[in-house]
Amino acid sequence: MYHIKEAFYSLQGEGQRAGRPAIFCRFTGCNLWSGREQDRATSPCTLCDTDFIGTDGQHGGRFGEAQDLADHLLALWPDSAEGIAAKPYVVFTGGEPLLQLDVPLIEAMQTRRFEVAVETNGTLPCPPQVDWICVSPKGHSPIVQRHGHELKLVYPQPGVNPADFITLDFEHFILQPLDGEPQGLTENYTQAALNYCLAHPRWTLGLQTHKLLNID
Numbered sequence: 627m628y629h630i631k632e633a634f635y636s637l638q639g640e641g642q643r644a645g646r647p648a649i650f651c652r653f654t655g656c657n658l659w660s661g662r663e664q665d666r667a668t669s670p671c672t673l674c675d676t677d678f679i680g681t682d683g684q685h686g687g688r689f690g691e692a693q694d695l696a697d698h699l700l701a702l703w704p705d706s707a708e709g710i711a712a713k714p715y716v717v718f719t720g721g722e723p724l725l726q727l728d729v730p731l732i733e734a735m736q737t738r739r740f741e742v743a744v745e746t747n748g749t750l751p752c753p754p755q756v757d758w759i760c761v762s763p764k765g766h767s768p769i770v771q772r773h774g775h776e777l778k779l780v781y782p783q784p785g786v787n788p789a790d791f792i793t794l795d796f797e798h799f800i801l802q803p804l805d806g807e808p809q810g811l812t813e814n815y816t817q818a819a820l821n822y823c824l825a826h827p828r829w830t831l832g833l834q835t836h837k838l839l840n841i842d
């Protein structure tokens with residue numbers, strides 16, 4: 627059974643593929659936070675900007691079979707001529723998608739011509755069938771998924787040094803400014819991230835453009 631918080635059609639707002647139209651499938655639940663505010667401060671991930679509890683969001687629900695969920699997601703892709711000609715794209719996120727994403731679901735999407743991307747915290751192994759792997763490390767949680775396409779580090783995180791990640795096997799290293807209340811920093815987080823990129827040019831700055839655009 628797959629538990630889906632919400633699913634929607636939007637632009638990928640983040641990372642190397644920002645701007646690309648995509649279906650987002652947000653799985654319920656995470657292994658690094660319960661999703662309850664009273665647990666946030668004592669959880670391995672304290673920075674989350676997302677509600678991933680329950681199945682009550684837009685186009686959310688529970689799906690028993692990969693084929694049923696794949697058909698549900700396919701129905702969100704535009705059926706204009708351009709939509710059919712374009713390579714459809716699905717981003718599995720959450721919550722932590724690798725608690726639920728399995729090979730039958732990946733292959734059901736690929737059978738429907740989708741390219742399959744995942745946004746993961748890196749603490750669980752990613753099936754090799756996934757076409758685009760984005761790992762976003764959290765605090766000192768151990769990184770199990772040590773290769774992929776983009777490593778997208780939220781910056782700053784207390785005690786986390788970006789230099790500790792550049793030996794991992796990724797094509798793109800992206801710093802994404804922390805969206806949240808300033809915590810004892812003299813500069814804002816975007817300025818801090820951009821300063822880090824200028825001083826360490828292996829890193830590129832990635833903004834959460836969907837928040838700037840006020841879209842999902």
Ligand SMILES: C[S@@+](CC[C@H](N)C(=O)[O-])C[C@H]1O[C@@H](n2cnc3c(N)ncnc32)[C@H](O)[C@@H]1O
Pocket residue numbers: 656673674675676719720721722723745746747748761762778780802803804805806
């Ligand atoms: C909500 S997470 C879900 C996927 C997965 N659990 C993960 O953490 O990568 C989706 C993306 O949003 C990023 N993110 C979450 N909270 C954020 C925040 N406060 N500021 C900036 N990025 C954030 C995560 O790092 C991740 O890249």
Ligand SMILES: Nc1nc2[nH]cc(C(=O)O)c2c(=O)[nH]1
Pocket residue numbers: 636637638639640650676719720745836841842
């Ligand atoms: N537009 C848009 N792009 C995104 N990229 C990653 C997201 C996520 O929550 O995983 C996200 C999201 O929630 N919305």
Ligand code: SF4
Pocket residue numbers: 656657658659671672673674675676678720721722747764
């Ligand atoms: S690991 Fe991802 S989904 Fe889980 S709490 Fe952190 S940012 Fe949110």
Ligand SMILES: [Mg+2]
Pocket residue numbers: 675676
């Ligand atoms: Mg998001």
